Amino acid sequence: MSDHRHQHDSPPSPYHRSDRTEARNKELAARVEKIESLLIEKGLVAKDALDRIVDIYEHDLGPMNGAKVVARAWVDPDFKGRLLEDATAAIAELGFGGLQGEHMVVVENTPRVHNVVVCTLCSCYPWPVLGLPPAWYKDPAYRSRVVIDPRSVLAEFGTAVHDDVEVRVWDSSAEVRYLVLPERPSGTERLSEDELAKLIDRDSMIGVTTVAVR
């Protein structure tokens, strides 16, 4: 039975504040610049380290890594077995790992089970395979509702889950990080591993969508 009560309970997103004003951005930019200078002058951070971190997270890490993991699991049953048994080690076989991916668990979608990942308490997310999380993942609406009303949240992402399918929500409350292994769509039997990887996007590995043939 679907349940739309919660949508009717809620006002139209009173707490969404990602639309910052130009004035607020200017103020923050000036404040942050001042603090960065202070921290550098005090010897608390090194500028080259800051620049390197930005470069890595803007260019090296992102959902393209997770997509390679999923595509490999789809074409290589032995790899998939290792991935579900010890995800950290299996992901390391593809060269991915490190901060916020030290303790990985991969959860598999099947015709009977749909998995979706959240961090209700903050913003925990598997950085090595998905990069940094989108704003919605960190906003109160997603974090509060996906545990109590996952089907409505999934519907907002265009994902309809049949009543017979169990929705499993994974709340990343410790240092374990979760990645969803989406179902391989039918009609992709002839695609190569690289072609499959191109079908797999971030949202399907968080579990808010499924993978479709485009």
Place this chain on the structure above:
Amino acid sequence: MNGIHDLGGMTCFGPVHRENDEPIFHTDWERRVFAMNFVALAFLGPVDRLRHAIERMDPVDYLTTTYYEHWLDGLLRVAKDLGYLTDEEIETGHIVSIKPTPHPPPNAEMAEGLVRGGMPATRDGGRSEPIFKPGDKVRARNIETTGHSRLARCVKGKVGVVTAHHGSHVFPDTAAHDRGESPQPLYTIRFEARELWGDNVDRRDCVHIDLWEDYLEPEKTEATRS
């Protein structure tokens, strides 16, 4: 603490808002705040302390500011708590005094080493023998948690089933407050939607949440409880 950050199970925040082709950072100041938090972790960590700093934000500010404003708030709060910055310095931009750091700040190579190598939360020492095993019924303790805790309000007092044991992990409740790492077994617990949200729930859903051993007690059967 029972803070505004503990959002699981509230239904008052409206629909999820998504942004098409969202950039990794929206502005340059977001880039710099992310990187400063990352690099300053060498002095301001452990990460549990920084998480707790954000939890201590004014709740109205927490809900009405953006994510990297939270990080900026947390960074400044911890830097001030530990004596590395003062309000006067933050306002004027001029250094008043310098507190020496235990070691030089990470350079680019060391920072990249941290990204690639990570910081595992597992420990060999501490309490490593798990009391519970997969399949065991457990109850999340209904305990008052002051300070930092990862025991979400929505599972306190609720009964679930252990689905995994992850080894011995650093305990955030003590690590965030300089009371040691207290490593202890970490488990994944499965709670049925009906158990968490109410007897009228008939959805076939569940929530898995990772909980440390100190958050759990064995669930006694009705016969042994009386």
